[in-house]
Amino acid sequence: MTSPTGRRSYGVKGAPYAFLLPATTLFALFFALPIGYAVWLSFRKVHVSGLGLGAGARTEVWAGLENYKDALTDNEFWAGALRVLGYGCIVVPVMLGLALLFALMLDSERVRLAPFTRLAIFLPYAIPGVVAALLWGFLYLPDVSPFYYVLAKLHLPQPNLLDGGPLYLALSNIAVWGGTGFNMIVIYTSLRSIPAEVHEAAKLDGASPLQTALRIKIPMVAPSLVLTFFFSIIATLQVFNEPMTIKPFTNSVNLSWSPLMKVYQDAFRRGDIYSAAAEATLIAIATLVLSFGFLRAANRRNRRDVSQGGAQ
Numbered sequence: 224m225t226s227p228t229g230r231r232s233y234g235v236k237g238a239p240y241a242f243l244l245p246a247t248t249l250f251a252l253f254f255a256l257p258i259g260y261a262v263w264l265s266f267r268k269v270h271v272s273g274l275g276l277g278a279g280a281r282t283e284v285w286a287g288l289e290n291y292k293d294a295l296t297d298n299e300f301w302a303g304a305l306r307v308l309g310y311g312c313i314v315v316p317v318m319l320g321l322a323l324l325f326a327l328m329l330d331s332e333r334v335r336l337a338p339f340t341r342l343a344i345f346l347p348y349a350i351p352g353v354v355a356a357l358l359w360g361f362l363y364l365p366d367v368s369p370f371y372y373v374l375a376k377l378h379l380p381q382p383n384l385l386d387g388g389p390l391y392l393a394l395s396n397i398a399v400w401g402g403t404g405f406n407m408i409v410i411y412t413s414l415r416s417i418p419a420e421v422h423e424a425a426k427l428d429g430a431s432p433l434q435t436a437l438r439i440k441i442p443m444v445a446p447s448l449v450l451t452f453f454f455s456i457i458a459t460l461q462v463f464n465e466p467m468t469i470k471p472f473t474n475s476v477n478l479s480w481s482p483l484m485k486v487y488q489d490a491f492r493r494g495d496i497y498s499a500a501a502e503a504t505l506i507a508i509a510t511l512v513l514s515f516g517f518l519r520a521a522n523r524r525n526r527r528d529v530s531q532g533g534a535q
Contacts, residue, residue, distance in 0.1 A: 265291065265497065268289065268497045294501045300485050310394060314398045317395065319452060319455060325403070341407075344407055347401050348404040356465045360469050409451050482506050483503075483506065
């Protein structure tokens with residue numbers, strides 16, 4: 224194809240590929256290739272020959288599924304998975320419940336200072352996770368926390384929030400405080416997209432604000448709830464910043480408190496990047512299975528509800 228000036232011009236069919244090329248290149252270099260390299264490392268191990276530790280004594284060999292077998296039979300790895308399960312049972316329902324509650328309150332006609340309230344709720348999400356964990360870590364310490372000072376003045380019990388069972392609540396509080404704002408914005412945006420005619424019809428039918436929220440708003444924002452639950456599952460399974468930052472404040476958090484911390488310990492403390500790669504791959508597989516399993520179940524339920532509604 225030639226332009227009127229005599230120069231050859233490229234067809235419009237190639238334009239989308241040109242725009243996608245930078246993003247595709249970055250995705251391949253900094254996402255796909257590292258994942259592939261980690262998977263490749265998970266099938267390797269170091270073989271030590273002889274008694275010396277000099278050059279030639281350590282060679283990298285094929286290990287097959289040995290690293291995966293070791294990871295699946297590692298008590299520390301499974302103990303961290305159970306701790307994360309308990310952590311997630313607290314974080315996910317509380318965070319999404321608060322996000323839904325705040326979104327419904329902000330969508331109410333009676334709310335005042337809505338822009339400021341939205342910003343105040345969302346602001347903790349803008350704070351980096353490490354900074355937030357460090358901030359709450361100092362608030363949990365009896366020697367420097369104003370909470371313990373107030374409790375002492377009121378002659379009330381002063382529990383150690385960084386030991387035993389309260390530790391789960393302390394770590395969960397950090398995640399809830401930082402993640403509620405993001406989920407609230409997602410749900411609130413979905414609420415604002417509900418047509419005004421729906422609200423007017425509910426008023427004409429005599430529905431109270433509570434009935435409107437339970438029977439109209441929440442069912443209509445169900446896709447947003449599924450999306451936020453999906454993100455919350457991924458974030459919970461990959462928890463690392465909160466326990467890793469809190470660790471210097473307490474002896475109750477070890478380097479294998481969560482599966483990702485176990486990966487960090489094996490890779491950078493023990494120097495076994497092969498076992499760490501296998502553990503990271505298992506975490507990724509578990510995340511994919513749980514996340515897409517939930518999405519599939521949610522989609523199946525939506526199709527069933529739609530078919531039942533059409534039959535009626």
